[in-house]
Structure formats: C-alpha cells, structure tokens
Amino acid sequence: MKEIKSLRNHLLIAMPQLEDTWFAGTVTYMCEHNQDGAMGVVLNRPLDFDFAEVCDQLEIPRLPSVNAEILCGGPVSQENGFILHREQGNWESTLNVTEQSHLTSSKDILEAIATGAGPRHYLLGLGYAGWSAQQLDKELRENSWITLEATPELIFETDIHDLYNIALSTLGISAEFLSSDAGHA
Numbered sequence: 001m002k003e004i005k006s007l008r009n010h011l012l013i014a015m016p017q018l019e020d021t022w023f024a025g026t027v028t029y030m031c032e033h034n035q036d037g038a039m040g041v042v043l044n045r046p047l048d049f050d051f052a053e054v055c056d057q058l059e060i061p062r063l064p065s066v067n068a069e070i071l072c073g074g075p076v077s078q079e080n081g082f083i084l085h086r087e088q089g090n091w092e093s094t095l096n097v098t099e100q101s102h103l104t105s106s107k108d109i110l111e112a113i114a115t116g117a118g119p120r121h122y123l124l125g126l127g128y129a130g131w132s133a134q135q136l137d138k139e140l141r142e143n144s145w146i147t148l149e150a151t152p153e154l155i156f157e158t159d160i161h162d163l164y165n166i167a168l169s170t171l172g173i174s175a176e177f178l179s180s181d182a183g184h185a
Contacts, residue, residue: 062114073125086121
C-alpha cells in the first residue's frame with residue numbers, strides 16, 4: 001500500500017461522508033503527520049464561551065479589550081488548551097510547524113495574550129484531533145477528506161464561520177456539489 005506524503009501544514013476539509021461524525025463540516029489544520037500518526041487542530045468549531053471566561057477560570061488578569069472566541073480544537077484532550085499562532089515568540093511549550101505557524105500549549109502564552117503582549121495572530125482551542133499510525137492515511141484513501149496546503153491568510157485571516165466554504169473555493173469546489181459517494185480513478 002502506498003504511503004501518503006506528510007500533510008503537515010495542510011488543511012483537512014471534511015467530506016460529506018463524515019456528516020454523522022464529530023468532524024462534520026470541519027476544517028482541521030495539520031500540525032504533525034508522520035509514521036507515528038497525525039495531530040491537528042479544528043479551526044471552525046466555536047464553543048459557547050470566550051477567552052474572558054477562560055481567563056476568569058484560570059485567574060489570569062486580562063485587559064478588558066482582549067477577548068476572542070474559543071474553538072473546540074478536536075475530540076481529544078478537550079480539557080487542554082492549544083494556541084495556534086503566527087508569530088513565533090518564546091513560549092514554554094511550542095511546536096514550530098512552519099516559520100509562520102506555531103502551536104503552543106503552555107499557560108505563559110495565555111498570560112501574554114491577556115495583557116496584549118502575546119502574538120497578534122492566534123486561535124485558541126480546547127482539545128485536538130489525533131490519528132494513530134496510518135489511520136489518517138486510510139481515511140484519505142477512503143475519500144473522507146480533501147486536502148489543501150495551508151496559508152497564514154487562510155488560518156489567521158479568514159473568519160472561522162466562512163472557512164469551510166472559502167477553503168473549498170480555493171480549490172475551485174463548491175460545497176453544494178460535494179458527494180458522499182466515493183470513487184477512485
């Protein structure tokens with residue numbers, strides 16, 4: 001079986017056959033994809049609370065002008081926060097995905113964001129999406145996902161509510177024409 005190349009720094013766009021799953025209608029940014037598995041953060045599933053509430057819960061002082069939506073980053077470890085950010089910074093626990101895309105899971109970045117000293121471009125999420133070795137490759141062969149190379153503009157400058165349709169339109173696809181029928185040429 002042919003191994004699929006790494007999808008690190010790519011977007012996974014859910015196909016209609018995932019409609020009855022947790023990933024229905026999602027766009028996931030892939031932070032890692034190798035022989036051991038894959039890890040990403042869902043970018044377009046907002047939760048019903050915001051950064052101000054997180055700061056209150058963690059007792060982090062916050063400037064009144066600093067607030068942001070919190071995303072459900074995935075079904076794994078939803079009690080843990082992950083901050084996807086454009087500017088690198090010097091945080092305690094950061095995975096550098098690309099020069100313009102970093103994933104941090106330490107409290108120090110939250111404290112910096114709360115005081116206006118953190119990265120300018122960021123997304124805050126609880127949880128992540130994870131796949132075991134070869135699991136994502138199998139899902140790709142089953143046509144569960146469309147892939148698109150990520151850009152900082154798509155990740156950090158596109159409204160999360162429009163991301164699914166904009167990501168598809170970047171590929172010249174309209175969501176209304178997607179089919180849940182799989183096929184291979």
